[in-house]
Structures are given as structure tokens and as C-alpha cells.
Amino acid sequence: MTTATPAYKRILLKLSGEALMGDDAFGINRATIVRMVGEVVEITRMGVEVAVVIGGGNIFRGVAGGAEGMDRATADYMGMLATVMNALALADAMDKQGLTARVMSAISIEQVVEPYVRPKALQYLEEGKVVVFAAGTGNPFFTTDTAAALRGAEIGAELVLKATKVDGVYTADPHKDPTATRYATLSFDEAMVRNLGIMDATAFALCRDQKLPVKVFSIFKPGALKRVVMGLDEGTLVHA
Numbered sequence: 472m473t474t475a476t477p478a479y480k481r482i483l484l485k486l487s488g489e490a491l492m493g494d495d496a497f498g499i500n501r502a503t504i505v506r507m508v509g510e511v512v513e514i515t516r517m518g519v520e521v522a523v524v525i526g527g528g529n530i531f532r533g534v535a536g537g538a539e540g541m542d543r544a545t546a547d548y549m550g551m552l553a554t555v556m557n558a559l560a561l562a563d564a565m566d567k568q569g570l571t572a573r574v575m576s577a578i579s580i581e582q583v584v585e586p587y588v589r590p591k592a593l594q595y596l597e598e599g600k601v602v603v604f605a606a607g608t609g610n611p612f613f614t615t616d617t618a619a620a621l622r623g624a625e626i627g628a629e630l631v632l633k634a635t636k637v638d639g640v641y642t643a644d645p646h647k648d649p650t651a652t653r654y655a656t657l658s659f660d661e662a663m664v665r666n667l668g669i670m671d672a673t674a675f676a677l678c679r680d681q682k683l684p685v686k687v688f689s690i691f692k693p694g695a696l697k698r699v700v701m702g703l704d705e706g707t708l709v710h711a
């Protein structure tokens with residue numbers, strides 16, 4: 472364990488699936504996942520208990536053409552399965568860097584990964600293992616951001632860290648509007664009223680009701696994850 476004192480004991484890290492692509496058009500970029508896991512290793516060495524919810528955009532958007540015109544719920548199950556693939560890749564990369572990771576799935580595929588059982592997840596976290604939550608909430612019509620809010624509340628995380636491609640919440644999508652400016656902090660109500668597309672309203676509402684703050688930051692900025700965990704000024708804080 473390093474001497475740096477973290478500001479949080481237990482966190483829920485939401486990793487964007489699209490961030491796993493690195494500069495590739497879809498899929499998982501090996502160097503990118505290795506680098507991201509390296510940052511997770513650093514914060515676990517500080518004694519922080521880490522649970523991860525992984526998105527599926529890197530795989531699911533790659534097959535979205537095939538899902539066009541499909542029944543929405545069926546397409547959503549495909550999306551959830553994509554997150555299981557990402558979770559397996561992430562846990563494998565974690566194991567290779569000396570972390571003990573356990574993947575828990577919200578949908579039952581027991582030959583592949585163990586099912587999500589809350590007391591078991593809590594036990595793993597207390598043992599210092601990283602828990603990777605796969606398959607989102609297990610329900611169609613939701614997102615992995617909502618899964619992050621849900622699991623974060625269930626495990627008693629002190630903060631949800633949304634690790635993404637942008638370095639915070641902007642007045643508009645910065646990829647579409649170059650004049651957009653970044654908030655240092657804002658409330659859940661402001662984020663919902665202004666319809667800021669960084670997270671869906673269901674996720675924001677759940678975090679607001681559970682008084683679970685969210686930090687949005689760039690996973691591409693080296694050291695940013697550690698800075699957030701240290702309580703330093705990084706990204707955007709969304710609060711109740």
C-alpha cells in the first residue's frame with residue numbers, strides 16, 4: 472500500500488466501453504486497456520476498494536447496423552452481452568497486472584461468469600478484490616450508467632466515477648459544440664433540467680435520490696483517476 476491518503480474508501484468506477492477502443496474503430500485496444508488497468512492498480516495500492524461497471528459501446532455500436540429494425544429488448548440484451556465480453560477482457564487484464572478481479576453478471580450465464588449476488592460482491596470488496604459488474608442492470612431499456620448508479624448505491628460506494636472520453640460535464644456535447652464550456656460542479660437537478668447528455672436522466676435521478684455524488688473525468692488523462700480518488704480538483708462533480 473502507498474502512503475498517499477485517498478479521500479474515498481470505496482468507489483464505483485464506470486468505464487465507458489467506447490474508451491476501450493483507444494484510436495480503433497471498434498473493439499478493445501490492448502494498449503489502452505493495459506494502461507487503464509495500470510491506473511486502477513495504482514488506486515487499489517492506496518487501499519481504495521474498487522468496483523467497476525463496464526459499458527458496451529465499443530462492441531455494441533460496431534454491430535448496431537445488424538441490430539437496426541430489431542425488437543428493442545432483444546437489441547438491448549445484445550448490448551448487455553457486449554458488456555460481458557468487455558468485463559472478461561478487463562478482468563483478464565487486471566489479473567495480468569497482479570489484481571484479483573471477479574466478474575459478476577446481472578444476467579445468468581453461469582458457465583462464463585458468476586451471477587451478481589450482493590453479499591458476495593461486498594465480501595470480495597472487503598477482501599481487496601476488484602469486482603467487475605457485467606450485463607448492466609440485467610434489464611433492457613436501461614444503460615450501464617444506470618447500472619453504475621444502482622450498483623454504486625447497493626455497495627455503499629462514496630462516489631461514482633464516470634471515466635470517459637471527455638474531461639468533465641460541458642454546457643453542450645463538446646464533440647459537437649466547440650464553444651461548450653466545462654462545469655467545475657453542478658447539481659443533479661441542473662444536469663437533468665439542462666438535458667446534458669453525459670449521463671442519462673435515470674442514472675442522475677437515482678444518484679440524486681441516494682445522495683451519491685458523481686465525478687465525470689477523462690480516462691485518457693494520465694493520473695486523473697488517482698487525482699479524483701485523492702479528492703483533488705479534476706473533472707466535474709455532480710452533486711445532490
Ligand SMILES: Nc1ncnc2c1ncn2[C@@H]1O[C@H](COP(=O)(O)OP(=O)(O)OP(=O)(O)O)[C@@H](O)[C@H]1O
Nearest residue numbers: 487488489526527528635640641643644667668669
Ligand atoms: N454535456 C455534455 N458534457 C460532456 N460530454 C457530453 C455532453 N453531452 C454529450 N456528451 C458526450 O457523452 C460522451 C460520454 O459518454 P460515454 O461514451 O462515456 O458514455 P456511455 O454511453 O456511458 O459509454 P459507452 O461507450 O460504454 O456506451 C462524451 O464522449 C461526449 O461526447
Ligand SMILES: O=c1ccn([C@@H]2O[C@H](COP(=O)(O)O)[C@@H](O)[C@H]2O)c(=O)[nH]1
Nearest residue numbers: 526527547550551607608611613614615
Ligand atoms: O442495464 C442495461 C445496460 C445496458 N443495456 C444495453 O447495452 C448497451 C450497452 O450499454 P451502454 O450503457 O450504452 O454502454 C446499451 O445501449 C443497451 O442496449 C441494457 O439494455 N440494460
